[in-house]
Amino acid sequence: DAGVIQSPRHEVTEMGQEVTLRCKPISGHDYLFWYRQTMMRGLELLIYFNNNVPIDDSGMPEDRFSAKMPNASFSTLKIQPSEPRDSAVYFCASTRDILFLTFGAGSRLTVL
Amino acid sequence: AQTVTQSQPEMSVQEAETVTLSCTYDTSESDYYLFWYKQPPSRQMILVIRQEAYKQQNATENRFSVNFQKAAKSFSLKISDSQLGDAAMYFCAYQRGNFNKFYFGSGTKLNVKP
Numbered sequence: 001d002a003g004v005i006q007s008p009r010h011e012v013t014e015m016g017q018e019v020t021l022r023c024k025p026i027s028g029h030d031y032l033f034w035y036r037q038t039m040m041r042g043l044e045l046l047i048y049f050n051n052n053v054p055i056d057d058s059g060m061p062e063d064r065f066s067a068k069m070p071n072a073s074f075s076t077l078k079i080q081p082s083e084p085r086d087s088a089v090y091f092c093a094s095t096r097d098i099l100f101l102t103f104g105a106g107s108r109l110t111v112l
Numbered sequence: 113a114q115t116v117t118q119s120q121p122e123m124s125v126q127e128a129e130t131v132t133l134s135c136t137y138d139t140s141e142s143d144y145y146l147f148w149y150k151q152p153p154s155r156q157m158i159l160v161i162r163q164e165a166y167k168q169q170n171a172t173e174n175r176f177s178v179n180f181q182k183a184a185k186s187f188s189l190k191i192s193d194s195q196l197g198d199a200a201m202y203f204c205a206y207q208r209g210n211f212n213k214f215y216f217g218s219g220t221k222l223n224v225k226p
Contacts, residue, residue, distance in 0.1 A: 031212060043203065043216040055212065089155060098212055100147060103157035 006092050006104035014112050018080040021107045023092030024073055031098065034067055034077050035091040037106070043091075049075065082111045116206050118217035125194045126225050132179075133189045133220045135204030142166075143209030146180065146187045151219070152200040160202070163187065165209075191222075199224040 005024040013019055025032045033048040047057040052069045060067070064083070069075040079086055089108050093101040115138045125131035137146070148160040163171045163180050170178050175195075179188045191198055204217040 033214070042218045045213060045215075048212060050212065091157065093157070098207065100145075100159050100162055101157075101214055102159070103149075106155050106157075108155075 004092055004094050004102055004104035006090075006107050008107055009105065010108045010110075012110045012112065013082055015083055016081045017111075018078065019082045019086075019109060019111075021077040021090050021092075021109070023075045023077070023104060025075070025092070025094030026096075026102055027073065029094035029096045029102070030072075031095045032069060032075050033093045033095075033101065034075070035093065037089045037091060038087075046077070046090075079109075082109075084111045087111050116204050116215050116217040118202075118204055118220050120220045121218070122221040122223070124223040124225060125191070127194055127196060129194055130190060130192045131194055131222065133191075133202050133204075133222065135187045135189070135217055137185050137187065137204070137206045137215075139185065139206065139208070141208050145207045145209065146178075147205040147207070147214075148176070148178070148187075148189045149203045149205060149216075150198075150200045151203065152197075157203070161189065194224050196224050196226060198222060 007022045030051050034046040036044045046059045047067045049069045067077045087110050089106045091106045093103045095101050117136045144165045146163045150158045150160050161171050161173045161176050175192045177190045201219045201221050203219045205214050207214045
């Protein structure tokens with residue numbers, strides 16, 4: 001298995017632009033998590049899905065953030081409009097039976 | 113609320129020596145799981161070791177072992193025979209049984225000196 005695949009690895013954009021981060025979970029994993037990592041706040045859970053359904057989005061910072069999972073093999077995290085304080089590394093992780101999380105390599109976002 | 117505390121922001125160890133990273137957590141639950149993840153400079157999060165709270169025996173994975181003290185809510189990671197490749201950020205994590213959120217500590221940066 002190729003593991004959890006995230007794209008892009010790096011994204012540099014200007015304030016106000018729309019950003020879309022993508023994630024392909026491991027086949028057969030029925031849970032998908034989006035985390036954000038910053039120096040100040042560490043790893044924060046943004047949202048997670050079970051069987052493509054959002055279960056808990058209480059960690060999503062504000063309405064500018066949205067996440068979707070249209071099918072079992074694909075999820076997106078969208079920020080519109082982006083702001084400099086959104087600069088962070090965004091991780092996608094998946095699991096089956098909540099044994100442990102398998103993380104993707106992360107997407108480093110820089111908003112200028 | 114569940115919290116995970118790693119009180120050592122940074123530590124150093126000499127190659128081939130042993131180092132212990134500390135982690136404490138707060139919970140009122142009896143069924144839960146604890147994890148140590150490693151994040152090298154490549155930033156990939158890698159599972160190091162996992163411990164079920166109901167198991168008294170400490171988990172071990174090759175050079176990595178834990179000291180799980182349930183009453184004290186302590187979950188430390190011991191790395192024996194440290195290698196240069198062990199240099200990374202180490203995160204302690206907690207997950208309540210049958211509950212899907214994983215809570216992470218702030219991390220400990222481990223430096224390994226040749």
